[in-house]
Amino acid sequence: MTAEELLKQQATVKTLQAIQTEVESTNRIALSVDCVIFGFDESKLKVLLIKSDLKKYLGKWSLLGDLVFPKEDIDAAAYRVLKQRTGLNDVYLEQVHTFGNVNRHPAGRVVTVAYYSLINVQHHKINILDNELHWHDVKTVTEMAFDHQEIFETCLRQLQKRVQEHPLGFNLLPKKFSLRELQNLYEAILDIKMDRRNFRKKFFAMDFLVDLKEMEQDVPHRPGKLYKFNFDKYERKKKKFIGIDF
Amino acid sequence: MTAEELLKQQATVKTLQAIQTEVESTNRIALSVDCVIFGFDESKLKVLLIKSDLKKYLGKWSLLGDLVFPKEDIDAAAYRVLKQRTGLNDVYLEQVHTFGNVNRHPAGRVVTVAYYSLINVQHHKINILDNELHWHDVKTVTEMAFDHQEIFETCLRQLQKRVQEHPLGFNLLPKKFSLRELQNLYEAILDIKMDRRNFRKKFFAMDFLVDLKEMEQDVPHRPGKLYKFNFDKYERKKKKFIGIDF
DNA sequence: AGTTTAATGTGTAAATAAAACACATTATAC
DNA sequence: GTATAATGTGTTTTATTTACACATTAAACT
Known part of the structure; x- marks a missing residue:
């Protein structure tokens, strides 16, 4: 495992601990962002997922997300997640929906703002080395952790709708x-x-x-x-x- | 002032104190919902607003909102606000967008999930007696408190779009x-x-x-x-x- | 080198959907 | 009883969307 990979794994673990701390120790609501990162490769629409490290969801895949920092705009949190996971700065990003049911997260009350983003897979490649990350064909995504399946499907429908109103597709293609x-x-x-x-x-x-x-x-x-x-x-x-x- | 009106005013004051407590005493994020409540009367599209009681925004109008309770779904919080302000249960409600910039609220970090709802003004009438509440013609809404102008405009645009896709308008009309x-x-x-x-x-x-x-x-x-x-x-x-x- | 293969590049006709448009009818107001 | 102001109703035109076929080109194969 490279130093880079190790760091990334630690970051994930820390995030989960943070959620536990944020939620269990108080009666308050924690806020996160989750990104449905779309890519296009081999003539297939793909979504970037990470292996869940929660025992309850062992082996299942989840979206890329993180808690929002106390002094961070929520859009900025979504961009931060994208930067961390793909190394990309200038990506198309759009907020879709906020999921806030009481029991959606096993660690406690976490409300999450869902975004989807469109990235050019050619420019990316770099961080896929991380073997916890994987591009999935959207047609075979199933059995995700938490309520991520619902979030994913909502974002995919939003993309399908938006792409018929505006020429967003180009964000997924090479130049x-x-x-x-x-x-x-x-x-x-x-x-x-x-x-x-x-x-x-x-x-x-x-x-x-x-x-x-x-x-x-x-x-x-x-x-x-x-x-x-x-x-x-x-x-x-x-x-x-x-x-x-x- | 009737007992009912008094109760309502107290509720509002309490809410603002709650925000202060929620935010200033910790470094955490508070979560609220804001409802853009649309009505149709005198052949005009109206929006239900309340006079802001924050000194900074004295005399300005704001949307109807409240903090989300720790064990309450966010949709449920929006329905609760509607019930409290209009007395109506079965209203059309749709989540639109979440506004979460760091400095959007003067009391501290408050992220708000915006909804719009469509109500039948005929069925309502009752609680408009509350003289802090007022139906505004959407064409003359201006200078609102916080970022509520932006939230309002976003919701109005969403309504305009949705009403062309689905027959939502009927929710605004009498039977x-x-x-x-x-x-x-x-x-x-x-x-x-x-x-x-x-x-x-x-x-x-x-x-x-x-x-x-x-x-x-x-x-x-x-x-x-x-x-x-x-x-x-x-x-x-x-x-x-x-x-x-x- | 010649043939096969698999994709590119191009226009027109039909069907559907959207927009423009005018007059007779009816109940109320005067 | 007359004037007024709104309701109720079809057709034509235009724009948009869908359906559809053949010649061309470069690579792959023999």
Whole structure:
């Protein structure tokens, strides 16, 4: 076990002790954040999970979360968890729902604010070495610890809804991508098949795709054109609609 | 001041003391709920607010909220606030967002879970006697206490979005209503004018309206037909779509 | 080198959904 | 009895969404 891994494990243990302290010693409510971290790899939508270290949930998987510090904004706590687990700073992050039933956590009263985030798996790779962490195909996630299954499903539904309203998907792709990869992504998120021509038409009409005048490399078939997403243009257009949808 | 009103005022004062105690005496996070209570009256969308009793926000209006009890589900806390303030039990309630910036509350670290609810003002009337409570036209709400303006606006936007996806509006109307009232409601929520014929067509096509074979009374013009909303039918139809949108 | 394979790239027609639009009817107010 | 102000009702047009087929290209194979 590397020093880095050891540190991470210790951090987790400390967190659980902190929850016990926070909750059992008082009659108060502890606050945590949990992140449903989505990635896209091998044409599959994945979610990053960690092995639970609570005896009650031994062998089950849980979301990545932590207690919110007393002087920390809750969004900042979610970003901190992401940074700690993926090493990434600039990730798409969105709060989804707060889960606060009395008995949701075995250690006592812990209310958790759930976020989902979209990361580019290519940029990441680094910290997956941690063998407690694992990317799971969202279609086979089951039997999670705590109420994390419900949290996960709520976040996935939210992603499915949001991705049809706004072009969030690009946060999951590498900077350069083919339209095929883009369509695979949407099919994976929504768990449906889409018409290729209509899909292309729709995205070209949005006018956020930039033709990089490059072709795919190392594909076992005719290479497709590569594009990038014009984030700036999207942000500018979004600002014109303040108050309508955001 | 009636005994009832006195009790209510005491409850409010006690709550603020509780926040001080919760926060200042420790380094922990306090958790509250805040409810954006919408009503519909005089063809206007209204929100129920209370005069702030904090010196810092003297004269400003705030949302109705309270600390969450240590052994209380957060949804239950929101329902409790509603019951306390409106006397109503069966109200539409939906969690929207959690606001948890470090400095959002002057008494210290208070994270609040925001809900909006839709109530039928006709059934209510009772507790508005409390002169600290007031129904405000949503179009003239401004300068609220704490970050309640932001919370209010977030909830209003959420309502505007949701009402276009699901027929929630009926929760704001009396049991019997004319199509004119229904359209006025939607125009008030969305702050737009709508075409009368297309509006009627749309709602008839949804097939949740029941013709009561009655006419409006005491209107200074030709009376319109009265309808009721078939909540059961809607709930049954909704269940068929589990996992798609809810 | 020639053939096979598997994906890319492209446009049009049909169906559905949304928006625009006008007049006769009815009860009340005057 | 007349004027007023709202209700009630269909059709046309436009925009959006869906369905659908074939030539092209580069790699893989023989």
